[in-house]
Amino acid sequence: MSLPHPNLDQISLANVLSVLGDQTRLAVVGYLARNEGVAMSCGQFSEFGSKTNLSYHLAKLREAGITRTEVSGTSRLISLRRDDLDSRFPGLLDSIITAAQDLPALERLRDDA
Amino acid sequence: MSLPHPNLDQISLANVLSVLGDQTRLAVVGYLARNEGVAMSCGQFSEFGSKTNLSYHLAKLREAGITRTEVSGTSRLISLRRDDLDSRFPGLLDSIITAAQDLPALERLRDDA
DNA sequence: TCCTTAGTTCAAAATATATTGAACTATTGA
DNA sequence: TCAATAGTTCAATATATTTTGAACTAAGGA
Numbered sequence: 001m002s003l004p005h006p007n008l009d010q011i012s013l014a015n016v017l018s019v020l021g022d023q024t025r026l027a028v029v030g031y032l033a034r035n036e037g038v039a040m041s042c043g044q045f046s047e048f049g050s051k052t053n054l055s056y057h058l059a060k061l062r063e064a065g066i067t068r069t070e071v072s073g074t075s076r077l078i079s080l081r082r083d084d085l086d087s088r089f090p091g092l093l094d095s096i097i098t099a100a101q102d103l104p105a106l107e108r109l110r111d112d113a
Numbered sequence: 114m115s116l117p118h119p120n121l122d123q124i125s126l127a128n129v130l131s132v133l134g135d136q137t138r139l140a141v142v143g144y145l146a147r148n149e150g151v152a153m154s155c156g157q158f159s160e161f162g163s164k165t166n167l168s169y170h171l172a173k174l175r176e177a178g179i180t181r182t183e184v185s186g187t188s189r190l191i192s193l194r195r196d197d198l199d200s201r202f203p204g205l206l207d208s209i210i211t212a213a214q215d216l217p218a219l220e221r222l223r224d225d226a
Numbered sequence: 227t228c229c230t231t232a233g234t235t236c237a238a239a240a241t242a243t244a245t246t247g248a249a250c251t252a253t254t255g256a
Numbered sequence: 257t258c259a260a261t262a263g264t265t266c267a268a269t270a271t272a273t274t275t276t277g278a279a280c281t282a283a284g285g286a
Contacts (some may be wrong), residue, residue, distance in 0.1 A: 018134025
């Protein structure tokens with residue numbers, strides 16, 4: 001009943017970077033960062049893509065070790081693995097989130113970059 | 114006689130991350146970081162791939178704004194755009210380089226991750 | 227001038243990633 | 257029990273990225 005997540009030593013730098021090197025996933029992470037503490041389900045991200053496409057991107061984030069997804073009924077509760085990432089790659093997530101927040105919303109979403 | 118480089122505001126976060134999300138390019142950046150101040154030509158990176166393949170990867174790094182490539186005779190002198198990246202995305206490159214240095218050399222090179 | 231060296235370009239092939247819609251599962255509320 | 261809701265999976269397609277080798281350019285040195 002719970003989804004697979006990599007443990008700390010299975011989180012790879014190159015994979016984290018390539019997974020975050022995508023506008024949609026960067027937008028999701030920015031949104032999570034802006035709403036830390038609030039329980040986020042997949043539906044909250046609907047502005048970033050179709051249901052089926054988000055399912056794909058959210059799985060990539062989980063499999064890379066960037067997010068944690070807890071099953072709760074028919075919902076999934078998604079959160080950033082901040083502490084894990086901070087201990088594995090100190091400063092990395094903070095600098096990415098800061099840079100992502102500085103982008104205008106449109107650029108965060110824009111796909112044609 | 115000089116190659117095109119993006120200027121500061123043309124450097125995009127998603128692009129930097131996706132370009133660095135590759136073992137070969139991460140290895141090149143780690144090597145540059147470990148040898149800052151030393152003039153590096155393409156040939157120095159031969160351990161990371163074939164001549165033609167490196168030409169491709171080094172162009173990606175340059176086009177993303179991560180490296181600067183100066184033409185010098187038949188050679189190219191390649192360096193990290195540290196100050197530019199630091200001002201655009203504070204802390205990002207440092208955290209990536211630190212994390213990349215902590216990897217064992219084999220993992221830095223491994224392609225089957 | 228001729229040869230060598232350093233690196234680029236091109237086009238083809240291989241591989242990986244992203245997007246879609248239809249069909250599906252599981253939970254929940256009426 | 258039935259229908260609705262939340263999300264997943266599958267297979268197909270579309271698209272992008274990587275890798276390769278052969279042919280190329282431009283600069284130096286003998």
